[in-house]
Amino acid sequence: MKRTAAALILFATGAGAHEMTPAYPKLHQSAMAQIMQADLSLFNARDDVEYYAISVLDAEMNPIVFASAQRVMHVPPGGRQDFEIYIREDDMARVVYVCTTSMLRAGQEDNAIISSRICSRLDGERA
Amino acid sequence: MSNVVPNVPGLDISGVFYQYTIDKDPAADALVHVQNENALGTGYIFRETDDWSGIAGNTITKGVPVPNIPLEYWGIGSIELEGEGSISDASVIYAYRVDECANPQSSPSCDGYVPPATPVTIEEQATYDALEDDAYRIASAKTDAEYQNEETADEDRSDDKKRKARLERGLAASKNALALADGISQDAIIASMGYTSDMAVYYAAQLEGGSYADAPMLVDGKIPENKRGLRNGLAQQVLHEQLIGSQYQ
Amino acid sequence: MKHLAIALLVVLPHMALAEGVQIEGNVQAKCIIRTDRTGVYGNPTADKLSALAADGGVTPIIRYDVALAGYYIARITHPTAFSTSPTLTDTVAWSGGASVSSVSSAQMSAYDAAKVEYDATTEFDLTVAGTTWFKVDSAAEYGYNKAFPAGTYRAVIQADCIAK
Numbered sequence: 001m002k003r004t005a006a007a008l009i010l011f012a013t014g015a016g017a018h019e020m021t022p023a024y025p026k027l028h029q030s031a032m033a034q035i036m037q038a039d040l041s042l043f044n045a046r047d048d049v050e051y052y053a054i055s056v057l058d059a060e061m062n063p064i065v066f067a068s069a070q071r072v073m074h075v076p077p078g079g080r081q082d083f084e085i086y087i088r089e090d091d092m093a094r095v096v097y098v099c100t101t102s103m104l105r106a107g108q109e110d111n112a113i114i115s116s117r118i119c120s121r122l123d124g125e126r127a
Numbered sequence: 128m129s130n131v132v133p134n135v136p137g138l139d140i141s142g143v144f145y146q147y148t149i150d151k152d153p154a155a156d157a158l159v160h161v162q163n164e165n166a167l168g169t170g171y172i173f174r175e176t177d178d179w180s181g182i183a184g185n186t187i188t189k190g191v192p193v194p195n196i197p198l199e200y201w202g203i204g205s206i207e208l209e210g211e212g213s214i215s216d217a218s219v220i221y222a223y224r225v226d227e228c229a230n231p232q233s234s235p236s237c238d239g240y241v242p243p244a245t246p247v248t249i250e251e252q253a254t255y256d257a258l259e260d261d262a263y264r265i266a267s268a269k270t271d272a273e274y275q276n277e278e279t280a281d282e283d284r285s286d287d288k289k290r291k292a293r294l295e296r297g298l299a300a301s302k303n304a305l306a307l308a309d310g311i312s313q314d315a316i317i318a319s320m321g322y323t324s325d326m327a328v329y330y331a332a333q334l335e336g337g338s339y340a341d342a343p344m345l346v347d348g349k350i351p352e353n354k355r356g357l358r359n360g361l362a363q364q365v366l367h368e369q370l371i372g373s374q375y376q
Numbered sequence: 377m378k379h380l381a382i383a384l385l386v387v388l389p390h391m392a393l394a395e396g397v398q399i400e401g402n403v404q405a406k407c408i409i410r411t412d413r414t415g416v417y418g419n420p421t422a423d424k425l426s427a428l429a430a431d432g433g434v435t436p437i438i439r440y441d442v443a444l445a446g447y448y449i450a451r452i453t454h455p456t457a458f459s460t461s462p463t464l465t466d467t468v469a470w471s472g473g474a475s476v477s478s479v480s481s482a483q484m485s486a487y488d489a490a491k492v493e494y495d496a497t498t499e500f501d502l503t504v505a506g507t508t509w510f511k512v513d514s515a516a517e518y519g520y521n522k523a524f525p526a527g528t529y530r531a532v533i534q535a536d537c538i539a540k
Binding site: 017019022023045097099104115116117118119120 | 436448530537
Binding site for chain 3: 146153159177178179182183184185186187188189190
């Protein structure tokens, strides 16, 4: 039976979205001794941004040393990127947030003046 | 709802999206109902309520999924404010879908589609009228000179002819006026000529004379042979036998 | 015949084992930031750049989608410096703020009353699941009645969604 669907879009969705999951990633032992690992996924629906920077922060939004395959990821529009971050076991007590921030290129012709950042919480506690 | 969504068969509503701005006192109570009446019954087929009681007014943008309710159930829609405040910049959008095979004849790919019968076309036969042919027209057309010469003489001749014809008709009419004018009386005359009422004269006709008796018959039944014929008969027999024997020699 | 009987015995019990298969899933806390409308600075006077509609600009609107209530905080920081501009020889005074523009649930209109503002940042506690649109005002004034040099000016709004 043929059906024709007419989806009426009420609102313009604009330039796209930035999404990162999970909201509370679990730190677990990595393959290396005294190094903890967390696994996250980033979805880029922004068509004006292709690069995202990873950062690990404490409760006061101060940076904490960490390691990952790449500090600035290239995620094409409409793409999803899974990534891991590695922190020392000693820093587990201080680590609170892991964030991804959109990077706007200098000289970008688009009037993209909104930089988005999404942070997940690593300490497993919900404030 | 026919002036909001297309009034086509097989249409049902799958979602309602609405937006409005409410201006109210944050401390006041207010309920806003976005609703559609049930066209086939009582009450509402769709009703979404936003509770603004105790909070400041704002612009709300909301989408509500609906379980594919057919169009005939959807009655008049309205936005009703219950409480204090005012509503502005309201808009409601209905998401719908159409079953193209609600009428199976709409597409050959639908179940139950019956191909239409091939219409019979009768070709119009072209008729040929010889008198309308260009060749005939050209041939029968009179030249200007002929037209001119005949113009005056023909006029006189035609006048004479007409006069004579009229005279003849008048004479014939006067002489046999009754017979010519009345076809029924002519038929009656003919019928009366052919009608014979007394046929008995012919049935009772008598012929004079008697009867003819049989001629005398032979007394005895034997007819002697003709002796003169013997000679002729024997000669023929001898000849016959000679002919037959000759084929065996 | 013996083989056929055994095959049937094997097959029939499997036919009786057909049953429903469960599909499991869960909804996890998720925050999505969308740029609904990128802003444009208007130039109402020579010394002022403003994103307000009344000043000839376009107010940027940021959309936040949260799947679960109470898991995220929206933190919006309006610009305090140009990311792209001609050389400026004087100071620039920045002003701005964020407020709720539109909501998908009536309860979200309480965000404005409960927001926290400090420095150039406005924080909203996303206590209701759904979609919230925030508008960001931004204005810059150059020196004291000093005209901005000609050129392209761009500034960046930072929109954060932080797990609680």
